[in-house]
Amino acid sequence: MSVKAMTNLVTYRGGVGQLSFILHRVTGLGILLFLVIHVVDTSTVFFFPSLYADAIAIYRSVPFMIGEIFLVFSVIYHGVNGARIAIFDLFLVNKWEGRTPHNSVLWTLVISILLWLPAAFIMSRNVFEKLGL
Amino acid sequence: MRYSGLLLIPLAWGHVLIQDVLVGVDRIDLNYVAMRWAFWGWRIYDLFLLVFALAHGINGLRQVVLDFVSKKLIRLINQASFMYWLVMVLIGIAALVGGVRKP
Numbered sequence: 001m002s003v004k005a006m007t008n009l010v011t012y013r014g015g016v017g018q019l020s021f022i023l024h025r026v027t028g029l030g031i032l033l034f035l036v037i038h039v040v041d042t043s044t045v046f047f048f049p050s051l052y053a054d055a056i057a058i059y060r061s062v063p064f065m066i067g068e069i070f071l072v073f074s075v076i077y078h079g080v081n082g083a084r085i086a087i088f089d090l091f092l093v094n095k096w097e098g099r100t101p102h103n104s105v106l107w108t109l110v111i112s113i114l115l116w117l118p119a120a121f122i123m124s125r126n127v128f129e130k131l132g133l
Numbered sequence: 134m135r136y137s138g139l140l141l142i143p144l145a146w147g148h149v150l151i152q153d154v155l156v157g158v159d160r161i162d163l164n165y166v167a168m169r170w171a172f173w174g175w176r177i178y179d180l181f182l183l184v185f186a187l188a189h190g191i192n193g194l195r196q197v198v199l200d201f202v203s204k205k206l207i208r209l210i211n212q213a214s215f216m217y218w219l220v221m222v223l224i225g226i227a228a229l230v231g232g233v234r235k236p
Contacts, residue, residue: 025197032190039183039221043228045166050236052163059158068153075149082138089135119154126157 016105024081027074034071062130069123076119077112084108137189144182167233176229183225191218 041055058064084104152161169175195214199207 025193028190028193029197032194035186035190036221039187039225042166043224045163045233046228046231049163049234052166056158056161065158068158072149072153075145079138079142079146083142086135086138119150122154123157126159130159 016102020081020105020108024078024085027078030074031071031078060130062127065123065127065130069120069127072119072123073112073116076115077108080112080115081108134189134192137185137192140181140185141189144178145186148178148182163233163235167235170229170232180226180229183229184222187218187221187225191221 041052044051044055059068084107088104156165170179191214195210198210202210
């Protein structure tokens with residue numbers, strides 16, 4: 001694959017719309033990956049109850065707790081961005097072109113980060129506690 | 134996608150807020166799950182979350198995969214996606230209905 005073909009692959013239409021498209025897919029796929037693992041680990045409470053503590057012990061490790069903070073961001077961003085897309089498709093169909101969608105991409109990021117910060121603060125405090133800092 | 138997504142905003146955000154932020158993974162163990170599921174309302178909440186989150190997520194994965202493969206594989210991918218959803222939902226429902234078994 002040539003360099004040009006590879007650039008084309010990541011810049012389908014370009015701009016901030018492309019950025020939100022990629023973020024939406026990456027966060028969605030990331031959440032699904034965790035969701036499937038999470039259904040299996042929780043189901044051990046019925047199938048193999050003695051293994052549940054081992055599964056939770058993995059989530060209590062520092063790398064997973066940091067991953068959990070990013071997982072929470074993914075869930076918030078995917079929801080806010082999904083709501084943005086739904087609002088445009090249902091109520092603002094004639095506004096898909098022009099500045100409004102561009103501004104809304106930035107607003108989506110701002111709203112997501114604002115919703116995420118309090119959660120990230122509480123969760124990172126738990127990480128620091130675990131590290132003894 | 135739109136309707137399951139709309140439903141998942143309160144369901145998934147509520148779940149994340151309670152379990153990840155307010156309770157935290159350090160306080161979750163077998164007893165905690167047993168205590169939560171002692172109330173049937175939480176089992177129904179978890180059932181909705183299980184069914185709709187998996188449907189929404191696997192449907193999204195199916196759409197991403199269909200963007201990259203030839204038309205000949207569409208049927209196979211549709212069937213595989215449905216089976217994947219069914220198997221995951223059945224595993225989850227078995228645990229939800231069976232509940233916590235103390236070792």
